[in-house]
Amino acid sequence: MNSAKANILAKLKMQLPAATDAALPAEPAAAPEVRSPAQNVEQFVRLLTDNHAEVMRIKRAEIAASVKTLLQQRDINQLMCGSGWVDALQEIEGEISLNTFYPSIDGNKDTLFNSVPAAITGSRCAIAATGSIVLWPDASEPRSLSLVPPLHIVVVEQSAIYNDFGELIRKQRWSEQLPTNAVLISGPSKTADIQQTLAYGAHGPRELVVLLVE
Amino acid sequence: MNTRANTIATDGSKYEASARQFRGNVARDLANPQLRENFRGAMDYLTDKRRQAFPSEDELETLRRKCQLIKQRCLLKLPELLEQLESKLEQNGIQVHWAETTAEANTIIAELIQRKNGTKVVKGKSMVSEETALNDHLQAQGIECLETDMGEYIVQMAGEHPSHIIMPAIHQNKSQVADLFAHNIPGFDYTTDVDTLIRTGRQALRDKFCHADVGVTGVNFAVAETGTLCLVENEGNGRMVSTVPEMHIAITGIEKVVELLDDVPPLLSLLTRSATGQIISTYFNMITHPRREGEKDGPKEVHLVLLDNGRSQAFADEELRQTLQCIRCGACMNHCPVYTRIGGHAYGTVYPGPIGKIVSPHMLGLEATKDLPTASSLCGACGEVCPVKIPIPKILLRLRKESVKAKGEPLVVKGQGCNRKPLEAGIWKLWSRLNTSPVIYAIAMWLASRGRWLTPAKAGAWTRVRTLPKPARRPLRELVKQREQRREGQ
Structure with missing residues (x-):
């Protein structure tokens, strides 16, 4: 044990003769807001829209076509995706050039930062109370996909919207299985650091488009 | 010590001198109408945003009480939780380092960077790294350490320190930022349009993220149960510096550990709503492992530096221990009539405002900070808005008493009795x-x-x-x- 650790712990332990948290009163449980699944969807869409994200409510069969339309509206003709998306997006390959992520980010950072205008990812689930999308990146869908390109398209399943973050953590037993990096995203990157004026696209994506699949 | 007098300290001790100049700083900043206007505008904005974020008084009170008790429970278990956190993190592949002083923390970080032959560091917003004056220390070792939070980037460019813990550049308005960019960024076309200013910063910093060797961040919550480091942010720079470079070093104070993953959602909700009035920040980033086999990005090495820097002294006293409940939301300064008028720099400490007055004496000693606890009208606003119910006015009175204690009484706060005449x-x-x-x-x-x-x-x-x-x-x-x-x- 190094000496800094030993010293810090010794100081802390010396100060707690028999003090226990059992003496503390019970922590009050916050009453969760009750919403029907339909209200959850409505709230999720409203909060994300308020936070400057674009939400498109579509059917599963419309994913590829919607991606094509929204890219063409922005004059973008290439899209980066994880390996899991290649099949689903095959029908637009002719008009949009699809690139899967590199074998590794190492050695490819310059292209990722400078030549990738848009990326698409899936999501694990979503949260109605805060209008948040939960990303659970893995080997097939790297974490920089939702971070570096200026446009991030994310597909969210309407059936995977949870009431709030606390409920989600408990129901999905997160404490037993956290990935390398889990991220909650609630809008495009933003800042109000200059004279409290909100500006979008600080460092992450300037635009967040959510494809909400029924 | 004489040999050090002529050199600028590259650790937290440099703030001792600036805290001693509090009275002079106050006179200087009160006489600056532009500064006062900037702070007034910013504080009105933030207090208003917070009020709107808590539409129900009952819900707010329940949440405050819950989070106060969560933090008190975690503090009562602090030594065990720190050990649990360390062993969980190491199981997950994240290396843990302990530092009693700011100088130790800086040495650990510099050695980690040098071991990788790193010369370019990008940093996400971290008040603990301000505590250690990490930028100065790394610069003295020939390592560039660039701030990437927009506010911190502006403050670093101006050669200043953050004047607010959440909005570091709040003391400057957009024309002042435009002037600063005009002097420092080649090719900048002068404008006071905030979108363009942010785009300029974005462009300059993207290249830095792309080519950095190491990323440094703070930590908002360190979860002992799972060995997870949580970061709260809006800009995406925290994600950039913890995702793109090959090494990520996080630094935090020992009081940031929470016991359970279940403790995080209420604390997060209270933090963002109290700080900026947002129901959640744009990004909530939970880091549990370095890049694993088969994964295509993320840092190959992740380190956590746990810093004491006087926290164990506050911990030793039951009343003062409540200081460590702080989740660094900044609501106390936003509502403080003194802070709003004198601004964040006058304090001369890393943490300004009411929380700064009660935490700085443990970091810098009561002798250097003896004027701070007295610079309060005890109006009680800070205590009323504190999300974790720290009785700041009471602790201010307590520190005043400590500062006039007679010689020979048991040591509670380093420098006690310094104001005794x-x-x-x-x-x-x-x-x-x-x-x-x-x-x-x-x-x-x-x-x-x-x-x-x-x-x-x-x-x-x-x-x-x-x-x-x-x-x-x-x-x-x-x-x-x-x-x-x-x-x-x-």
Whole structure:
């Protein structure tokens, strides 16, 4: 044990003769807001829209076509995706050039930062109370996909919207299985650091488009 | 120590000197109308945003109480939780380092960077790294350490320190930022349009993220149960510096550990709503492992530096321990009438405002910070808005008492007794003698009323802005007695 650790712990332990948290009163449980699944969807869409994200409510069969339309509206003709998306997006390959992520980010950072205008990812689930999308990146869908390109398209399943973050953590037993990096995203990157004026696209994506699949 | 006097300290000790200049700083900043306007505008904005984020008083109170108890539970278990956190993190592949002082923390970080032959560091917002003056230290070792939070980027470019813990560049308005960019960014086309200013910063920093060797961040919550480091942010720079470079070093204070993953959602909700009035920040980033086999990005090495820097001293006293409940939301400064007027730089400490006044004495010693606990009207606003119910006004009073303690009393706060003056102590001793003996009191009051013409016109600093009160012509006792006699005579 190094000496800094030993010293810090010794100081802390010396100060707690028999003090226990059992003496503390019970922590009050916050009453969760009750919403029907339909209200959850409505709230999720409203909060994300308020936070400057674009939400498109579509059917599963419309994913590829919607991606094509929204890219063409922005004059973008290439899209980066994880390996899991290649099949689903095959029908637009002719008009949009699809690139899967590199074998590794190492050695490819310059292209990722400078030549990738848009990326698409899936999501694990979503949260109605805060209008948040939960990303659970893995080997097939790297974490920089939702971070570096200026446009991030994310597909969210309407059936995977949870009431709030606390409920989600408990129901999905997160404490037993956290990935390398889990991220909650609630809008495009933003800042109000200059004279409290909100500006979008600080460092992450300037635009967040959510494809909400029924 | 003499040899150090001529060199600028590249650790937290440099703030000792600036905290000592508090009174001068206050006079300087109160006389700056632009600065006062910038702070007034920003504080009005933030207090308004917070109010809107808590539409239900009942819900707010329940949440505050819950989070206060969560933090108190975690503090009562602090030593065990730190050990649990370390072992969980190491199981997950994240290396843990311990530092008692700011200098130790800086040395650990510099060595980690040098081991990778790193020369370019990008940093996400971290107040603990301000505590250690990490940028200065790395620069002295020939390592570039660039701030990437937009506010911090501006402050670093201006050669300043953050004036607010959440919005570091709040003391500057957009024209001042535009001037700064014009002087420092080649090719910048002068404009005060905030979108363009942010785009300029974005462009300059993207290249830095792309080519950095190491990323440094702070931590908002370190979860002992799972070994997870949580980062709260809006810009995406925290994700950039913890995702793109090959090494990520996080630094945090030992009080940031929470026991359970379940503790995180209420704390997160209270933090973002109290800080900026957002129901959640744009990004909530939970880091549990370095890049694993098969994964295509993320840092290959992740380190956590746990810093004490005086926290264990606050921890030792039951009342002062509440200081460590702080989740660094900044609501106390946003609502503080003193902070709003003097701004964040006048304090001379890393943490300004009410929380700065109660935490800095443990980091820098009460001697260097003795003016801070007295610079409060005790209006109580900070205590009322504190999300984790830290009784800041009470702790301010406590620190005032510590600062006038007599020699030889047990050590509670380093530098205690620094404000004790023999004359003042003598006067109070006399006062208490006077007020505990009825006979002496009666004699003294008789003398004071008869000798009221001896009251001086001036009494030092007190009469600079006040008139010295004269004793009454007759003491209350005599007046009452006379009244009784008159009644009896009627």
